[in-house]
Amino acid sequence: MPLFHSPFLQSELGEKDTLTNRLIQFIQRNIEQGHIVPGERLPSIRELADLYSVSHVTAACVYNKLSENGYVQSKNRSGYYVTKQPILPSYTQSSFNPDWLLQHAYEDTSPHIKAGGGWLSEQQIFTSSIQKSLKYIAQSHLIPSLMEYGDPAGLRLLRTDIRQLLERRNIHTTESAITLTHGASQALELSLRACTQPGDIVLVDDPGYCNLYLLLENLNLHAVGVPYTKEGPDTDALLKIQQQTKACVMVTTSVLHNPTGTCTSLDKINKIKEISKKTGLILIEDNIFLDLAPVSQPCLSRENKSDNILHIGSFSKTIGPGLRVGYIIASPAITQKILSYKMSISLTTPQINEMIVHNILKSGLYITHLSDLREQLFQSQKNVSNALKSSGLKVYSRPMGGLFIWARFAFDVSPLKITQMAAENNILLAPGYLFRPNQAPSQWFRFNVTLSYNKKLYSFLENITRTYSHK
Incomplete structure (x- = not known):
């Protein structure tokens, strides 16, 4: 042929x-x-x-x-x-909700150009070190012991690695304060279970992490959004909302925020800590992108002396999304609750995954990998930002790194209609309403800079601009 x-x-x-x-x-x-x-x-x-x-x-x-x-x-x-007639996926209005982005975006039948995805592309996965770690494990006598349940808190060797890694950022902790989890998603669930009761109000970034809203709903918790600005949560609004709601917990991302890609300023961090101290608000800092930012980047957990701050981290965004190794840092009292819930839900976490990460960190190559990855993402941010602008979109803020760019058309559109049209062209978009509590309206879209290298994507966006800009 x-x-x-x-x-x-x-x-x-x-x-x-x-x-x-x-x-x-x-x-x-x-x-x-x-x-x-x-x-x-x-x-x-x-x-x-x-x-x-x-x-x-x-x-x-x-x-x-x-x-x-x-x-x-x-x-x-x-x-x-x-075949006589290709069987293509069918997309309806009910398709494009947080459940769809959470579940079907990972399926084999989902659109091939996953511009709205939330994970590293295949090219950024730390494949070489994963292979070396697996080879070391295979040639050692560790496999029988790694197949056992292990320590409820997770592999101690890796907890020591994490403590040392965080010390570089002036985040001080101990091995006993660290609980390893099945990715950051489980870390969020365990943290919320340990700090709330069904029916409680939880403050969240607006816009913020879309999967969190589903988790809160499943835990019978009520999300109340705090407006998120280019410098982080609006602290004036946070204080007013907290005084009105008496919320027990706030979940926020201070470094390379999902979906906007921005970082919370030091001034905002200090004000959030002050509000937490005055009102007893527990802060869950979901910082899974922390390692993608320079070590000097401030965050809530940096130089933290309060028991009111929990820190969540993960290696899925730096080593590989399928590895599913996350962790929580919390006070002794909260850690005991977390361990109890962890054992009741999943017993322990897979030691073999934790050993893979430990070997990578122990090799000394992880720091070099992070440096290379940050540079790649910085260049990708520049290239994708320019391509989006050339396609007629406005960029909210060009992040210094990380995975995401928050952008919108220069004119109002129906995000649902655009997302449907994109899916019909084998393009996965992530409309902004998915990232707001209760799916409130939004003209913005989240783009993953590692998954947006495709001419067809920008041709589609340019066509939307040509078609709708004068209507």
Whole structure:
């Protein structure tokens, strides 16, 4: 087939995508556009592998994914054929809510261009060190012991590593104050369970972390938004809201905020601590992007001497999203509650995951990796910000790093309609209303700078600008 000799790998898709995904998208797009017709036989697995110098395993994965997505079907030992009518995902108004972003964005059938995703791209995952750590574990005699339940607080070796890592940021703690968790999501759940009762009011950033709103709802807790500015939570509004609600807990992200990418200023941090001290408000600092910021970046937990501040961290945003290793730092009384809830929900956390992280930190390569990753993200912020502006969007604030840019069209649109149109073009967008308590209206969209390297994304955004800017 002449079509399969096309130099698409260099010309049609961004170099940041994986070879497997580029092959899948190439074939799917040509089926959708009618260049490959229903009933047509595709190259064999061997032929596809030879054409693009990939392994037979990769070629088989391409066809398996195309089959799962409804584009091709295998006929008894005669090869793969294009189906008569591709089965494409169906998106309705009820699709685009926090549940959808939380669950379906991770599914194989979700849009291929995941510009609104919340995780590192495959290229930023610390693959080499993960491989070295796994090799070390495989060649050691540790596997039998790592398969046991282990310490309820988590692997002590890793807790020591975390203490030493945080010391570089003037965040002082002890191993006994650190509880390892199954990612930051579990850390948030355990912290909230330890600090609240069903029916309590919890203050949250507005806009803020969308998955948190679902968690609060599931825990029968009531979210009240505190306006989030370019310098962090509006502390004047926070004081008034706290006086009115008598909330017991506030959850906030002070470093590389999700979704805006901004950092809370030192002045705001000091005022938040003052309000916490005066009103007894417990602060849960969800700082999973902390390692992506310079060590000098202030945060609530820095030089902290209060028992009213819990610190949540994670390695999913720096090593790999599937590793699922997070942690909580809390006072002794709260730590005991956290451990009790952790044991009742999941017993202990996987020691093998924790040992992988420990080996990476012990190797000394993690600090170098962070330096490289920060530089990559800084450049990505610049490139994506410029591309969004060229496509007709306004950028809220260009962050110094991290994953996210908060941007909107220069004119009002229907975010739901734009998100639906994007999904029909195999693009995942994250509309701003998902990041507000009770899905309050918003004209903003969150873009992940590591997942937004695709010409098709910007062509789509430019088309929206041309179509709707004069209406």
